[in-house]
Structures are given as structure tokens and as C-alpha cells.
Amino acid sequence: MFIPCDRGGGSAAPDFKGFTLLMPAVSVGNVGQLAIDLVISTLDMTKVGYFYTDCLVPMVGNNPYATAEENSMELSINAEVYSLPSKKLVVLQIRSPFIKNKYRPFCETLLSWVKSSKYARVVLLSSSHAYQRDDEQLLGTPLRYLLTPDLEKAVGGRMKELNWKEMEKVAAYPGISNTDKVLHIPGGGITKLLFTESCSEGIQMAVLLKFCSEGDNIPDAFVLVNYLNEWLQLIKSEVSTSNNSTDPSSQWKIPSSWRLLFGNGLPPALF
Amino acid sequence: FFGEVVVAPSRAGLDEEEEAPEETPEDREIRKEIEKKRYRREIDVLWSWQPGGCAGEPLVCSRFIVAIGRNAAAFLSSFILDSVCWEVVGVVKLWNEWCKTSSTTNVLPTDSFCLFYRLISDPTVLLCQCSCYVAEDQQFQWLEKVFGSMQKKGLQVTILSTCPVADYKTQESTLTLVSPFLKALKTKEFQEQVCCPLLEQPNIVRDLPAA
Numbered sequence: 001m002f003i004p005c006d007r008g009g010g011s012a013a014p015d016f017k018g019f020t021l022l023m024p025a026v027s028v029g030n031v032g033q034l035a036i037d038l039v040i041s042t043l044d045m046t047k048v049g050y051f052y053t054d055c056l057v058p059m060v061g062n063n064p065y066a067t068a069e070e071n072s073m074e075l076s077i078n079a080e081v082y083s084l085p086s087k088k089l090v091v092l093q094i095r096s097p098f099i100k101n102k103y104r105p106f107c108e109t110l111l112s113w114v115k116s117s118k119y120a121r122v123v124l125l126s127s128s129h130a131y132q133r134d135d136e137q138l139l140g141t142p143l144r145y146l147l148t149p150d151l152e153k154a155v156g157g158r159m160k161e162l163n164w165k166e167m168e169k170v171a172a173y174p175g176i177s178n179t180d181k182v183l184h185i186p187g188g189g190i191t192k193l194l195f196t197e198s199c200s201e202g203i204q205m206a207v208l209l210k211f212c213s214e215g216d217n218i219p220d221a222f223v224l225v226n227y228l229n230e231w232l233q234l235i236k237s238e239v240s241t242s243n244n245s246t247d248p249s250s251q252w253k254i255p256s257s258w259r260l261l262f263g264n265g266l267p268p269a270l271f
Numbered sequence: 272f273f274g275e276v277v278v279a280p281s282r283a284g285l286d287e288e289e290e291a292p293e294e295t296p297e298d299r300e301i302r303k304e305i306e307k308k309r310y311r312r313e314i315d316v317l318w319s320w321q322p323g324g325c326a327g328e329p330l331v332c333s334r335f336i337v338a339i340g341r342n343a344a345a346f347l348s349s350f351i352l353d354s355v356c357w358e359v360v361g362v363v364k365l366w367n368e369w370c371k372t373s374s375t376t377n378v379l380p381t382d383s384f385c386l387f388y389r390l391i392s393d394p395t396v397l398l399c400q401c402s403c404y405v406a407e408d409q410q411f412q413w414l415e416k417v418f419g420s421m422q423k424k425g426l427q428v429t430i431l432s433t434c435p436v437a438d439y440k441t442q443e444s445t446l447t448l449v450s451p452f453l454k455a456l457k458t459k460e461f462q463e464q465v466c467c468p469l470l471e472q473p474n475i476v477r478d479l480p481a482a
Contacts, residue, residue, distance in 0.1 A: 054411035054412075057407050057477065058407070058410055058411075058477060058478065058479075058481040058482035059475050059476065059477045059481045060456060060475065060476050060480075060481040061456070061470065061472065061473070061474060061475035061476065062456065062469060062470055062471070062472055063472070064472055064473070066472060072469075072471075072472065073457075073459075073469055074459065075456060075457075075458055075459070077481075096477075099407050099408050100408060101408075102408075256472050256473075257472045257473040258473070259440075259472065259473055260440040260441070260442070260473055261473075263440075264439075264440060264441055264442070264443065264444055264445055265441070265442050265443045265444050266444055267444035267446035267447060268444070268447075269446065
């Protein structure tokens with residue numbers, strides 16, 4: 001599935017052993033994907049390959065992270081892989097929805113690629129329907145995390161230090177007491193499947209998600225990417241001198257492809 | 272109707288199989304048709320030198336021009352194709368909810384069809400007119416079966432298609448845009464001069480042309 005880019009000079013396929021794989025789930029508000037766009041754009045990551053897959057709706061366009069005419073002509077498709085070796089980071093961006101009944105084969109192929117590439121851990125950015133929250137979840141932070149047992153041992157303590165909130169399990173049959181508690185991530189796309197499969201296959205995976213609704217999800221993307229940054233420290237969050245608080249939002253670079261997200265200009269004849 | 276609660280579809284395009292949605296009568300009918308053997312999702316690519324439809328020698332191809340959609344197909348019919356210089360060498364037979372094509376090569380412009388032609392004076396030049404809609408779960412299959420039948424010899428592929436002007440994202444309103452206009456996408460391997468500007472961000476191409 002993974003096809004490395006030909007960078008010339010007959011270079012071999014890139015080595016991802018020990019790297020962190022950061023990827024989005026196609027989920028409500030596309031928040032994970034927007035957050036990934038911010039990471040790739042800000043860290044100026046290099047494309048190292050793409051997925052040749054029949055599981056995602058095809059699409060193609062020119063470079064979504066173009067900053068000038070010179071770099072605007074590279075084709076970009078629905079599933080591409082970027083890397084930043086200095087941070088041992090690899091990022092997968094998924095740009096289109098799954099074709100009907102194809103999300104399971106995709107998850108299987110993805111996880112086997114994770115294992116064969118020997119990634120140290122996978123971080124999945126996702127979201128869940130805000131309207132499905134229960135009374136307790138309506139209060140406090142809309143951000144949650146999940147860790148597979150293998151990763152829990154390694155970083156569980158750090159999450160506690162950061163005062164992060166673990167995603168709550170819900171009753172399998174709401175309204176009936178004494179039922180099993182299960183993980184339920186409505187609107188999360190493949191999040192739950194990837195997480196449960198990773199648990200059973202011993203893959204170190206973390207899920208970071210935000211409760212949100214469809215709409216203008218750019219602010220949600222910023223909140224999620226800052227949440228990620230609290231842990232992975234991808235960019236330095238500078239202390240703002242004016243109000244003495246840490247607000248790294250301004251340090252994320254918005255990609256040029258985010259232009260015109262809500263349509264074209266208006267016809268002057270309208271007025 | 273008034274008072275009906277409509278669930279807004281999510282932009283994320285999820286397909287959560289856990290919550291099996293109730294089927295409308297139309298859905299049920301479509302599903303039954305799909306399950307019938309005649310209306311399967313598999314597509315057949317039939318070449319003229321394969322009377323039984325089985326794998327034959329691959330076609331050597333140096334230039335492949337694909338016209339996708341009725342407008343592009345009509346362009347080829349009006350300006351390029353004629354029975355003197357071009358011969359039909361293949362046809363795609365498929366079915367989906369939007370259209371159905373058959374294995375006949377005698378088609379009317381209003382039909383849905385997908386035909387392959389070869390230039391008689393240079394048989395490595397192949398042309399495809401695809402006026403039918405190839406569904407998203409069939410696009411990959413189409414690619415693999417068509418390109419899989421070819422022996423590529425310095426292959427150059429040109430894809431012709433059309434999109435509605437209203438879908439074009441630009442700072443100004445599309446009302447004042449002079450249309451029709453051409454835009455292009457090219458791979459970095461394509462070194463020749465492109466005859467029109469490249470497609471600007473954030474515009475994208477989807478479906479079979481993208482595939």
C-alpha cells in the first residue's frame with residue numbers, strides 16, 4: 001500500500017523504525033485532518049510517499065501547502081505520508097472519505113504497515129459528536145485521550161501530570177444499570193476500530209480527540225493541535241508578554257489550501 | 272414535510288455500520304438489484320481480440336487519451352474520431368445505480384458507453400470515450416483492468432474532463448468569470464508545455480479523472 005516517493009539518486013525506501021506516526025481519523029468536523037494540515041504546514045514537512053489504495057474516494061489537486069509559485073505544482077492525492085526525521089515524526093494525511101465497506105480492509109492494511117515499519121507508537125487525532133455527551137461530559141474540557149495498554153505503561157504518568165482526561169466508557173445499554181461499560185466514540189469514524197485492534201495487537205497507540213459539531217471547525221483544529229503539542233512539544237509555545245499566558249495558536253501556519261473553505265466571493269450584482 | 276427531523280449528514284462522510292439505518296423502499300430495491308447476479312459491481316473490460324473475454328496479449332500503448340463524461344466524449348466525437356482513421360478495439364461493460372453500459376459498440380451519443388479506439392496509422396495510440404459514470408467503488412477496478420491490459424512503452428496519458436463552473440473556487444464570484452475555461456494538472460514526469468494554466472489551490476478533481 002505504501003509507495004515511497006522517488007527522491008532521485010536511487011534512494012531506498014525510507015526507514016521509519018522507532019518513529020512516531022501521527023495520523024487523523026476521518027471524523028466529525030474533519031478536525032483530525034485539519035489538525036494534521038496544521039502540523040504538516042507549520043513544520044514544513046517533506047512528502048516521502050503515498051498510499052496506493054482502493055479504500056478511499058479518489059481525489060487529486062496541486063500542492064495544498066504551497067507557499068509560492070515554485071512549489072505549487074506538485075500533485076497531491078488522497079493519502080500521503082510526510083516526514084520530519086529531526087523529530088522522528090511521520091505524518092499520514094487522509095483527504096477523502098472511505099468507500100463503502102472498505103474501512104475495515106484499510107484499517108487492517110494500515111496496522112500491518114505500522115507493524116512492518118516498526119513505528120514506536122501511533123498517535124491518532126480524532127473527534128466525536130458533541131451532542132452525544134452525557135451530563136458530566138458537558139462540563140469541563142472537551143478534550144479526551146485514550147492509550148493502549150502498552151503505551152499506558154510508557155506515558156500514562158505524563159498524561160496525569162498534564163491533567164488530561166481519559167475518554168469515559170459508557171454503559172452498553174443506557175438506562176439499565178449493572179451492564180458492561182464499553183468504549184463508544186460516535187462520529188469518530190475508524191477511531192474505535194483502530195484503537196481496539198491496536199490494543200489486541202500490542203501496538204502502542206494514543207488517541208487524542210475533541211468533542212465537536214459540524215460547522216467551522218478551524219477553531220476545533222487549533223484546540224486539538226495545541227492539545228497534541230502539550231504532550232509531543234512539536235513547536236515551542238512562547239509565553240505571550242501581553243497577558244502572560246501561553247498561546248501557541250499564532251505559531252501554527254495555516255496552509256494555502258484552507259482558502260475559500262466556505263465558498264467563493266459574492267457577485268457584486270447581488271447588492 | 273413540516274416537523275420531520277432530518278439528520279444532517281456529516282462532512283466527514285462516515286459510514287458507521289454499527290447503527291444500521293432503516294432502509295427506505297428505494298434503498299431496499301437498489302440493494303436487491305445489486306445482490307442479483309446480473310447487477311454486480313464488477314466491471315468487464317472486453318478487447319476486440321478476445322472473443323471469449325479471456326486474457327490475451329497486452330496492447331502496446333505509447334499514448335492514451337481518455338475522455339471522461341459526456342462533454343469530453345462529445346468533443347472527441349466531433350473533432351477527433353472518424354471511422355476512417357480510428358477503429359474500435361474495446362468496450363467496458365458495467366452497472367451501477369446511475370447507469371449501465373453494454374458490450375455493444377454501436378452506440379448513440381445519448382447512450383452511456385465506454386469505448387476504446389485505436390489509431391489505424393499508429394496502433395500504439397489509444398483513445399477512450401467514457402460517457403458513463405463509473406461509481407467510486409468501481410474506479411480502482413476500471414484503472415487496474417484497463418491499464419493492466421497495456422504494455423506501457425514510454426506511455427503518455429492525457430485525461431479530458433469537464434466540471435461545472437459553479438464548483439470552481441476563486442476569490443471572485445463565478446458569475447463574472449468568463450467561461451468555459453481550461454485548467455490542467457500534471458505529474459512532474461510530464462515535461463512538455465501545458466496549453467493552459469495549472470489548477471490553483473484549493474480546487475481539486477475527483478472521481479475517475481482523479482483516480
